Amino acid sequence: MKNKLVKIMLILLLSITLVGGIALVVVMKFTGEEEAHAEPSIDEIIESSVDVPEITTNLASGDFIRITFTVQTDSKDAKEELEKRNFQVKNIIVTELSDMKAADLKGKTGKTKFEELIKSKINSIMQDGKIIKVYITSSILQ
Known part of the structure; x- marks a missing residue:
């Protein structure tokens, strides 16, 4: 049983x-x-992205660069926070560029490394979200 x-x-x-x-x-x-x-649509990317106005600054090598960025965030809250932190973002970019030489920014590899560096630096100050990608939208190196 x-x-x-x-x-x-x-x-x-x-x-x-x-x-x-x-x-x-x-x-x-x-x-x-x-x-x-799933990957976000282009409309979702645009809705959560912030354009960083043109920055002109000197490099450590004595050259100067004129550069603009678009920063993609993970949410609308993160976008709003990033817009408020615009002065901090510009500071991070200028500070990092001031330690670089023209050779560091030449070519695809140099630009990609710089985008990743800026992404990690901005993520370190973000509280309401995170940065997905930093895009260099224009760059003139002289």
């Missing part, structure tokens, strides 16, 4: 676990899980 009862309990337990697992997979598959990992 005990052996039969144990078999029935194990079968019920396995059945409940199997049904629960299937339900979990179905819920995860058909809810917004895929949307959370």
Whole structure:
């Protein structure tokens, strides 16, 4: 009698676990899980981006650069905070550029490294969100 009862309990337990697992997979598959990992549309990117006006400054090598940026944030709250922190963003950019040489900013690799540096520096001061990407929209190096 005990052996039969144990078999029935194990079968019920396995059945409940199997049904629960299937339900979990179905819920995860058909809810917004895929949307959370989807790339944002261009309209969403523009809505959460801030343009940094042109900055002209000297480099450590004696050259000067004229540069503009667009900074993409992860939310509208982050965009509002970044707009308020505009003076801090300009300070970060000017300070970082003042330690660089013209050779550091030449080519795709140099610009990409600089974008990543600015992104990490701005993220360190952000409180209501984070920076997704920094885009150099114009650059004149003389």
